[in-house]
Amino acid sequence: MINVNQIRKDFPLLTRKINGKPIIYLDSSATALKPRCVIDAVNRYYKRCTANVFRGIYTLSEEATAGYEKARIDVAAFIHAKTDEIVFTRNTSESLNLIAYSWLPDHVKPYDEVITTIMEHHSNFVPWQQMRKTLGYTFTVWNITPDGTLDLDGLEKMVTKKTKLVTFTAVSNVLGTINPIKKITGIVKTLNPGCMVIVDAAQAVPHMPVDVEDWGADAIAFSSHKMLGPSGMGALWMKKEILDDMKPFLYGGDMIKEVHEQETVFHDIPHKFEAGTPFIEGAFGFGAAVGYLGKIGMKQIRNHEKELTAYAYERLSSIGGMTLYGPRNIEYHAGVLAFQMKGAHPHDVAQILDEDNICIRVGFHCAMPLHEYLGIGPTVRVSFNIYNDKDDVDALVEGLKRVKNIFG
Amino acid sequence: MDFYRQQILDHYKHPHNLGHLSEADVSATLFNSTCGDKVIMELKFEKDGKTIKDIRFSGEGCAVSQASASLLTDYVRGLGKERVMKMKAKTMLDLLHATLTPSRMKCALLPLEAIQKCIIEWENRRVV
Numbered sequence: 001m002i003n004v005n006q007i008r009k010d011f012p013l014l015t016r017k018i019n020g021k022p023i024i025y026l027d028s029s030a031t032a033l034k035p036r037c038v039i040d041a042v043n044r045y046y047k048r049c050t051a052n053v054f055r056g057i058y059t060l061s062e063e064a065t066a067g068y069e070k071a072r073i074d075v076a077a078f079i080h081a082k083t084d085e086i087v088f089t090r091n092t093s094e095s096l097n098l099i100a101y102s103w104l105p106d107h108v109k110p111y112d113e114v115i116t117t118i119m120e121h122h123s124n125f126v127p128w129q130q131m132r133k134t135l136g137y138t139f140t141v142w143n144i145t146p147d148g149t150l151d152l153d154g155l156e157k158m159v160t161k162k163t164k165l166v167t168f169t170a171v172s173n174v175l176g177t178i179n180p181i182k183k184i185t186g187i188v189k190t191l192n193p194g195c196m197v198i199v200d201a202a203q204a205v206p207h208m209p210v211d212v213e214d215w216g217a218d219a220i221a222f223s224s225h226k227m228l229g230p231s232g233m234g235a236l237w238m239k240k241e242i243l244d245d246m247k248p249f250l251y252g253g254d255m256i257k258e259v260h261e262q263e264t265v266f267h268d269i270p271h272k273f274e275a276g277t278p279f280i281e282g283a284f285g286f287g288a289a290v291g292y293l294g295k296i297g298m299k300q301i302r303n304h305e306k307e308l309t310a311y312a313y314e315r316l317s318s319i320g321g322m323t324l325y326g327p328r329n330i331e332y333h334a335g336v337l338a339f340q341m342k343g344a345h346p347h348d349v350a351q352i353l354d355e356d357n358i359c360i361r362v363g364f365h366c367a368m369p370l371h372e373y374l375g376i377g378p379t380v381r382v383s384f385n386i387y388n389d390k391d392d393v394d395a396l397v398e399g400l401k402r403v404k405n406i407f408g
Numbered sequence: 409m410d411f412y413r414q415q416i417l418d419h420y421k422h423p424h425n426l427g428h429l430s431e432a433d434v435s436a437t438l439f440n441s442t443c444g445d446k447v448i449m450e451l452k453f454e455k456d457g458k459t460i461k462d463i464r465f466s467g468e469g470c471a472v473s474q475a476s477a478s479l480l481t482d483y484v485r486g487l488g489k490e491r492v493m494k495m496k497a498k499t500m501l502d503l504l505h506a507t508l509t510p511s512r513m514k515c516a517l518l519p520l521e522a523i524q525k526c527i528i529e530w531e532n533r534r535v536v
Contacts, residue, residue, distance in 0.1 A: 345443075345468075345469060345470035345471060346443070346444075346470070347443045347445075347469075347470035347471075347472070347512070347515060348412070348470045348471045348472070351512065352412070362443065363442050363443050363444060364441070364442075364444060368441070371444075377444050377468060378443055378444035406412050406417070407417075407471075
């Protein structure tokens with residue numbers, strides 16, 4: 001069991017009051033709050049060992065380098081990966097773009113096909129949709145069933161020898177659907193062993209145990225800021241043999257071994273993909289974040305959020321005039337709930353809730369194709385993290401009742 | 409709750425000038441992708457080609473964008489296009505009697521931007 005009252009003490013922001021009222025933060029799918037240990041880790045770089053990495057032959061630089069690389073070890077261990085298979089990026093979008101620019105052009109020809117899903121965040125949709133314009137492949141969108149899950153039978157009919165990439169999200173940031181990753185990867189690899197499988201894990205790594213070996217995908221992408229770490233920091237995990245074979249993403253400092261007037265020898269992975277001075281303090285914070293999550297335990301976190309989601313589902317349904325989206329089976333519904341309220345536009349809902357500092361997200365949540373597919377306008381979304389409890393849900397329900405009084 | 413005073417709610421629930429013109433001179437659609445507000449404006453000019461004779465709006469959106477469209481369409485009927493082109497955020501806020509946060513300003517200004525888009529298109533067409 002997670003002791004939320006104890007955990008809340010680790011998050012300085014939760015002591016803040018706006019207009020004398022506490023903050024009820026229900027937007028962790030957008031970004032998560034930061035615990036003190038993450039803030040301290042970033043500060044440690046500023047206060048104790050500010051220096052560039054990989055260069056200085058002096059203590060400060062050695063410490064900065066060690067801190068930066070320790071973060072890589074910790075992040076790798078967190079998802080059961082090998083350390084040199086972790087490339088630090090700015091965020092999930094950049095991780096996916098790295099693949100789109102460095103892998104895709106050499107492997108996907110005009111007669112080939114790339115498949116993504118209708119439930120993707122724009123970060124795992126737009127790169128593949130746009131690269132098609134220069135590479136000329138077929139861009140296919142895999143649809144969902146009415147209960148908000150991916151249509152596995154449909155996939156079996158879709159994948160052929162021409163399918164060179166299947167990319168999908170581990171968890172929908174709108175529907176909350178937890179996709180059966182191992183199963184999907186198995187289907188794809190059975191039908192076409194040479195097909196690359198990428199998982200957008202931005203909404204999964206912060207909230208449940210992730211084991212890349214068990215998943216069986218070739219690459220996964222995620223962001224530090226959604227898992228209690230600094231923003232501007234992300235990671236790409238990719239199998240070593242694929243990384244080794246790929247061209248660099250960006251050229252410049254740090255990513256080279258030797259540079260001569262006409263030729264350059266690139267660095268080994270992962271440094272080959274980390275051009276320029278990296279976000280060193282971001283890595284310090286990222287490392288601290290996975291340390292913090294690991295201590296609490298990812299199974300416990302998932303169970304806590306599952307319980308909260310079930311409670312929220314029940315309480316929100318009781319209000320009346322609500323349409324809730326996403327799977328009803330809580331076993332594959334993560335701590336994300338999107339809904340619409342009859343008569344009240346999501347923006348107005350958000351503004352009324354804001355009067356009580358209830359922070360929720362409204363709009364399309366960077367998933368416009370999904371809303372279009374469902375034939376719905378913008379939605380209200382609440383999402384949970386370890387610092388949320390049932391009192392937060394109760395406050396939300398009270399807020400929504402006020403909305404109903406005004407617009408009902 | 410101050411913000412959702414009766415005026416905004418009245419205009420949201422019972423908007424003025426909602427619908428379509430049978431013979432519009434020009435129309436324009438604007439979309440705010442962050443919140444999904446969509447406003448379609450249709451304008452009919454007097455014979456002088458300068459004065460707004462009639463106007464309708466349609467689309468969907470929050471209380472702020474819908475109330476703004478309702479209030480603004482009432483306000484601009486009979487006004488010259490030059491005057492409408494000079495309107496800024498302040499005109500809209502005065503009509504709403506409200507102060508808005510930056511994210512809500514976009515909702516409030518969408519109808520005005522749609523009308524101005526209509527006028528620009530009308531002028532371009534007449535030049536050609």
